[in-house]
Amino acid sequence: MKFTAGMWCLQEGVRIEWMSNVERLQIEKEKETVNLLLNKLQRHRGDTLNSPTISAQVTSPQEGIIGVKLVHWAGQVDNGPHYDIEKTSGHASIHHDKTENTLNYGSGSLKLDVNTAPNEMGFVFRSPNNKKLTGHSFRSIGYVGDQRSEKYRFEDGLYAERQGYMLLGLDLGVGEKVYGLGERFGPLAKNGQTVDIWNEDGGTSSELAYKNIPFYMSSKGYGVFINHPGKVSLEVQSERTTRVNISVLGEEIEYFVVYGETPKDVLRRYTAMTGRPGLVPSWSYNLWLTTSFTTNYDEQTVTGFLDGFKERDIPLGVFHFDCFWMKSYQWCDFDFDDEMFPDAGGYLKRLKERGLRISVWINPYVGQASPLFEEGKKNGYFIKRTDGSVWQWDFWQAGMAIVDFTNPAACRWYNSHLERLVEMGVDSFKTDFAERIPTKGIKYHDNSDPERMHNYYALLYNRVVYETLNSRVGHNQGLLFARSTAPGGQKYPVHWGGDCESTFEAMAESLRGGLSLMLCGYIFWASDIGGFEGTPPPALYKRWVQFGLLSTHSRLHGSSSFRVPWIYGEDCSAVLRDCVKRKILLTPYILQEALKGHRDGTPLMRPLFLEFPNDLNTYAVDTQYMFGSNLLVAPVFSEEGEVTFYVPQVEGAGDDKWISWFDHSKTYEAGRWYTETHDFDTLPILVRPRSVTLINPTLKAPEDDALHGLQALVNGKLSAESTFEIVNPNQTDEVLKTIQLSPTDDGKTVQCQGHPIEIVKLA
Template identity: 80%
Template sequence: MKFTEGMWCLREGVNIEWMSNVERLRVQQETVDLLLNKFQRHRGDTLNSPTISAKVTSPLDGIIGVKLVHWAGNVDNGPHYAIDQETGHATITQNQDTKKLTYASGPLSLDINSNPNELDFVFHSESSKKLTGHSFRSIGYVRDARSAKYDTADGIYAEKQGYMLVELDLGVGEKVYGLGERFGPLVKNGQTVDIWNEDGGTSSELAYKNIPFYISSKGYGVFVNHPGKVSLEVQSERTTRVNISVSGEELEYFVIFGTSPKDVLRRYTTLTGKPALVPAWSYNLWLTTSFTTNYDEQTVTGFLDGFKERDIPLGVFHFDCFWMKSYQWCDFDFDDEMFPDAAGYLKRLKDRGLRISVWINPYVGQASPLFEEGKKNGYFIKRTDDSVWQWDFWQAGMAVVDFTNPAACTWYTNHLERLMDMGVDSFKTDFAERIPVKGIKYHDNSDPARMHNYYALLYNRIVYNALNARVGTNQGLLFARSAAPGGQQFPVHWGGDCESTFEAMAESLRGGLSLMLSGYIFWASDIGGFEGTPPPALYKRWVQFGLLSSHSRLHGSSSFRVPWIYGEDCSDVLRDCVKRKILLTPYILQEALRGHREGVPLMRALFLEFPQDLNTYAVDTQYMFGSNLMVAPVFSEEGEVTFYVPRVEDESQGTWVSWFDYSKTYEGGRWYTETHGFDTLPILVRPGTVTITNPLLKAPEDAALEGIQLLVNGRLDGKVSVEIVNPGQTGEVLKTIQVSPAADGKSVEVEGQETEVIYLHK
């Protein structure tokens, strides 16, 4: 939110009390408490003006938190994000002569200047390089008369809307990324971002998954620990700062240091929750009924037969909304007119070797038999007069399940378990963004404004836990649209409603990369686009891209996404892409396990992998698929694509090599323009790497040890460990293969498993 008009003026009705002085401070164990006030000329300046209490802490090594409080008398009904915390790693040094204090947490330090009227915070690395901080007029309390609650008739008691405001410095050339799933430019500089979940599709500034965490090209990240609306002006109000404001009386943020962007993500996901793993079968192709299409058992069976006849692998079949009767969403019952023997039909699908997913949401339409039950037992969000909160914007008279009520959670879970008993393996947890905030109350009296974003976390956690309780840790998964900080613990997430255009395909990639710079490691898009019917060229290009995403689902709105309706050549492209992804399963499982351990996503913005190459920081039309493969999707009907090949640190390791033609090499640090038919796209193998594949696999969950191949590109820089992950338990390593450069400098030696070695380029 903008409060100023340039450097000197405030907007009409706005007053900001800037903190300029440390009135007093106290050090207690690993905590520093400060009382901040305005510029002090004499003792009279302590009257008739606010103070801000600041508390400096360190929850984990390399992370420093600052909590700022104006008024401490508010009732705190939550909710709060779960934060991992340890003690014993922070040190505090005071210099009484200079009136400066240094708070150190491992490689990160905060210098605080407590000289009179010289308030200054500087975060720096162990090399004393400044990362960010608070300079002149950057911590303040805002009173805004542009609020409905402000009434001049109240005289001196008239209440203005209060905001906490902090402004963090940006350096020259510094770039900001993340803040959840955002479909605009990957670089956030110059943007205004509100952390507020909305169902807005992929073509606007609104987003389903808003995460108040950004990562800087300068070697740090910032997490704002606030579940309500957080407004950020990223060089869009002050051109040298990120301005962060929240409504109310307190704000807490954490500065997170990293020796690399990956290291920042490692620390951030340690703070907010490590990403969970998913079962191997989920990496196969998913097919859905699409949204408003007309389908019944015969239609679905025809689709499945078509895939089998064309030898296109298929792992998961998904039933979208209309598996239930209209106006009754969500009652968890198959429409008996379309599926008269639902339990029997699910069994027949399972006998084909398919996994089953069904669409759900956290709402109950008034026509549903469950509505009266939920109303009677208090399972829904209520208005302040104890009536059920309802509206017609989606399902007629729908109510919203109150997941702060343990009985409602049990009720909801029981219905999920009933579906799992029928054979359902996964749930598409749609919606949870349109959550009311005015005139309502929760069972546990949570603050409605703070629950708006947090609700998605509750919803996905409840469904995810129900699945894991049935199948075991890391064996359940969702297909979720909404999220909040910590949601990486309940995968998978997909990018929401996109149009069937090349532009929407590109914005979907930007949204995914942005989310995966926010602690998430798995992501998918609606292949072919959701709204509209894709032309064949777009369908095939999105298939190429979608099958090089962590998860791959064919889904549309009013038209089916089976390939042959777009032409049999589309079936050929889909077959090739699915089979390529399946042979990459050992590599995908290995990279996912590393992501689980370190918070590094499967699909990576280039700078995450090559922070030393400054040219990578603005690229948002290509990505790394794991550590070894670079992918440049084709975003044009003509097949022309321009892409950048990153510069590796040790150029003696060799050159990048085309996945499709090992004789085709690429030099790092250069741009290339190529034209591709529908049988290829730029997939480049990184020099100095070993990529594990298995062309014998028919499905991702097949036995892992037989048929392993190692693709070696260039000279290895020492020993490389390749982990063979158990597809039956994706958190378990079956074997570790050690690959070392041989004495001849051209070949490798392999220990731990007999495998075929393929040299791409020596």
């Protein structure tokens, strides 16, 4: 939110009290905490009167992370909610030099220097080599009083109340780039943008986002997490060209600076603090097919689709029922429409006999026509208005209410209906919506602050569903297909990109959104293959199939039209078949990369700079990505098949070259741009030099035998011993065997528990 009008003036009706001085400080070494009292410019003792102070508390929740909490008035009622922050101790150091007027606070390799000299207040976060990362310079911590709000009444005179905001500015250096802030569909680098952290259902082609995460990563080697569940407004070089200005409504704000030697280190520390990403069962990596949204279908229609996939030898792992598996106006009642599905239990059984997993669509709303509405109303399971009535509206389902997940009884009630579906054979739930959560005139069961609950609600919703599934099917065996989230939501995978149009531009914006989310601790992501809105032309369908089957999760889904390939032409069937089978043979590699991500927060789909931070050319690239550590993917975003892509420089690879996945005689030099034209049977997939990639061409499904038929693709001569893990597809957090390859193993076969692993030399 902008409060200034240029460098010297404020907007009309705005007053900012800037902190310029450290009045005093207190060190609590046993708590590894420093408390500072900040105030305005002090010329004489009279300046202590009739002006605010801000209390600053410096802490370190994890090694390499330093937090600063700024509080104007401490007497406010705090009803929560709060994000979970994992904390450890014993890693902070504090030194106060009264003579030099400096406070030095250290956490591992991250340092914070505070200038305590009179009227010279400044905060500087430094790397181990003492280089400045970011900090607070002149006029960058302040309390805003804004009379441009309903709260302000001129006739109240002396007692007229302005709306208060906490405002801080964090410095940006020359050439510094900012990334992340959730699943945002505009340019990957957020410089020059205004970003409001506020979940909305806005599709993929606007500044609104379903998944807002108040965490950004800098190209200078640090990240910033704003620990505030309400709306956080960021002006990323869009108000002050040398800063990220951050403001929140109210009397306090807390942020954490997360340091890392590499961008991956930043994510490792960030996810250690906010939660490691959850894992998913191996079957979820297979192809998902949905009914689409508003199409008309019955069992005969679905059976025809499934037979079509089988006849065309296209592997299919999951069938998803979208909204209209329930009767219209009754979403959610968790019952199959008995007119469309008179034998729902038998129907699901017949689908399971085909080897399919089952997913069904749900949301956290209950329409007034649902048989569950009266029960929820009677027992207080819904969000209420302050007068005690149920909060309702007609925007989506007529007279719909919203389940209050702060009420434990409501959670148990909701769980009971999910469990009933699991018993019928449902394996996963698409947890749609949870962005349209009201904030005015409402009351939660636990008295949570409605404004702070707007984004946080998605966490409660997804957690209830995820924990229900895992309690029934086993740890790491359940998964969601979630649209909305908030910090910590990476613990409840998977998330997909929401409603995109059927255009090449929407395909590209979807990729940008996914990569932005992946920089916020999430390791799994999917998009609606073919686009949601509209019907894709065949060329787009085939290109999105190529991209979608090189995403962690792959779902054919649309709005008013089906996405089975032969509707768009039998050549589309051939493309889909090849892409699905390629993804399945990559299962050992995908499982290995997912386990790494679960341990340290490194996403499977990642921007180039996350993997190659020392190649400065990678920071501007947002039309390609790394799929795991070894595979570079450049989706084709044009009907003509032309694609331009960059090949990163790999440290330690010498003159070794990247190699085409499709043609091993075709090599690429690092540090160069290439333009190619591809038919629909290929796209740029490049194998990293001096890498080992596990594949298994014998697999028919991701959950098949992990050891039989393994191959190790080796590109170039291995310069050192290479280690990789064979992950159990039946328990994806379990390593069956760790294998080590040395340069002398080139061209040989190694043994793993009686199974040979063929070493395939690409170059």
